[in-house]
Amino acid sequence: MTILLLGSGGREHALAWKLLKSPLCTNLLVAPGNAGTAKIATNVDISPVDFAAVKELVIEKNVEMVVVGPEDPLVAGIYDFFKSDEALSGIPLIGPSKLGATLEGSKEFAKEFLIKHKIPTAAYDSFTAETVEKGCKFLETLKPPYVLKADGLAAGKGVLIIQDIEEAKAELRNMLVGQKFGAASAKVVIEEFLDGIELSCFVLTDGKSYKILPTAKDYKRIGEGDTGLNTGGMGAVSPVPFADAEFLEKIEERIVKPTVDGLHKDGIEYKGFVFIGLIKVGDDPMVIEYNVRLGDPETEVVIPRLKSDLVELFFAVWNERLDEVALEIDHRAATTVMVVSGGYPEDYEKGKLITGLDAISDSLVFHAGTKLDAFGNVVSNGGRVIAVTSYGDDYQSAIKKSYQNIEKLHFDTMYYRKDIGFDLA
Numbered sequence: 555m556t557i558l559l560l561g562s563g564g565r566e567h568a569l570a571w572k573l574l575k576s577p578l579c580t581n582l583l584v585a586p587g588n589a590g591t592a593k594i595a596t597n598v599d600i601s602p603v604d605f606a607a608v609k610e611l612v613i614e615k616n617v618e619m620v621v622v623g624p625e626d627p628l629v630a631g632i633y634d635f636f637k638s639d640e641a642l643s644g645i646p647l648i649g650p651s652k653l654g655a656t657l658e659g660s661k662e663f664a665k666e667f668l669i670k671h672k673i674p675t676a677a678y679d680s681f682t683a684e685t686v687e688k689g690c691k692f693l694e695t696l697k698p699p700y701v702l703k704a705d706g707l708a709a710g711k712g713v714l715i716i717q718d719i720e721e722a723k724a725e726l727r728n729m730l731v732g733q734k735f736g737a738a739s740a741k742v743v744i745e746e747f748l749d750g751i752e753l754s755c756f757v758l759t760d761g762k763s764y765k766i767l768p769t770a771k772d773y774k775r776i777g778e779g780d781t782g783l784n785t786g787g788m789g790a791v792s793p794v795p796f797a798d799a800e801f802l803e804k805i806e807e808r809i810v811k812p813t814v815d816g817l818h819k820d821g822i823e824y825k826g827f828v829f830i831g832l833i834k835v836g837d838d839p840m841v842i843e844y845n846v847r848l849g850d851p852e853t854e855v856v857i858p859r860l861k862s863d864l865v866e867l868f869f870a871v872w873n874e875r876l877d878e879v880a881l882e883i884d885h886r887a888a889t890t891v892m893v894v895s896g897g898y899p900e901d902y903e904k905g906k907l908i909t910g911l912d913a914i915s916d917s918l919v920f921h922a923g924t925k926l927d928a929f930g931n932v933v934s935n936g937g938r939v940i941a942v943t944s945y946g947d948d949y950q951s952a953i954k955k956s957y958q959n960i961e962k963l964h965f966d967t968m969y970y971r972k973d974i975g976f977d978l979a
Contacts, residue, residue, distance in 0.1 A: 561623025564922035590921025706738035789974035896967025898937035
């Protein structure tokens with residue numbers, strides 16, 4: 555069968571690699587894809603949010619399943635677009651409805667959902683430009699550090715954690731009045747700060763039943779020791795060593811079950827991934843945020859640890875028979891390290907020639923921000939460029955392998971963190 559995968563990052567390359575391992579997938583299209591997906595599938599130069607172009611491609615190529623990688627088309631309502639179109643409604647599309655995607659599209663909506671369904675999360679309030687001074691007063695009721703979150707999508711960079719009250723007030727005004735994150739910060743959620751260690755829980759659901767995928771922990775800050783600006787993610791580790799059986803049971807009972815039950819009770823159509831950003835406070839898990847797709851770079855460690863056929867899982871999701879399918883997990887650890895362009899997450903240059911890819915052995919290479927130039931060379935095309943994933947008996951041996959292989963790579967200004975997993979020892 556022909557499958558269409560929407561997206562262009564490391565997450566999509568990892569999904570493409572896994573989809574092609576299924577005997578059910580005989581032809582894979584990736585829109586728009588990158589240099590990595592170009593080597594294993596067929597890239598199609600259309601935007602995932604151009605629904606008319608997606609429809610035309612699906613019909614022309616007789617696509618029999620659509621897998622949505624990034625959040626933008628989900629928040630824009632691609633599931634509803636397919637469902638309401640007579641020519642598309644019978645084609646399985648893996649991703650939530652527009653209402654379901656609002657769990658990521660609006661921080662306020664997510665917090666209201668969490669409170670309604672009694673799922674543990676931080677206390678909060680939300681503000682607009684009209685109520686910015688009330689927001690400043692609310693900050694005064696909290697202890698530092700202060701957490702400011704742009705309500706809308708901001709490419710993973712819309713969260714600020716600030717120690718100084720006056721700086722927090724200034725940033726709140728900058729977000730709401732100065733439109734620091736554009737339309738994404740037309741509304742800002744202010745939360746109490748939760749002190750603990752973060753991890754990610756990934757759930758695949760058909761809206762009724764669910765499967766919990768391997769846990770992962772990513773590293774968002776650009777600098778070693780988790781310093782500097784937030785990025786889309788600089789590396790990841792799976793499984794999370796501190797998430798023992800007792801803690802995982804708490805996650806399932808207190809968070810996963812009430813989340814899936816809440817979607818069902820609220821009549822929210824949801825056939826896809828729920829990414830639950832968690833924090834371990836003491837011995838208890840609390841929800842920081844929801845995303846409505848797999849995380850990146852966590853996908854690059856979670857998907858390689860799935861032994862099950864991903865296409866079969868997706869069919870079970872579409873047919874609401876996920877409870878009838880077993881989920882097999884590789885016992886090995888997996889780690890990934892993201893190689894980025896110098897200057898990222900601020901200004902950086904594209905078009906840098908990447909060498910050494912063919913020298914990498916015993917690791918998986920997932921392309922993120924890459925493309926092929928006119929001569930067929932792989933060049934950088936984004937801030938996060940290449941993810942190098944390795945297996946190991948534990949995360950320490952896996953991470954060592956990733957670093958050994960990264961040393962074989964080169965492009966002008968390349969940078970990577972040398973301390974992924976530093977806080978797990």
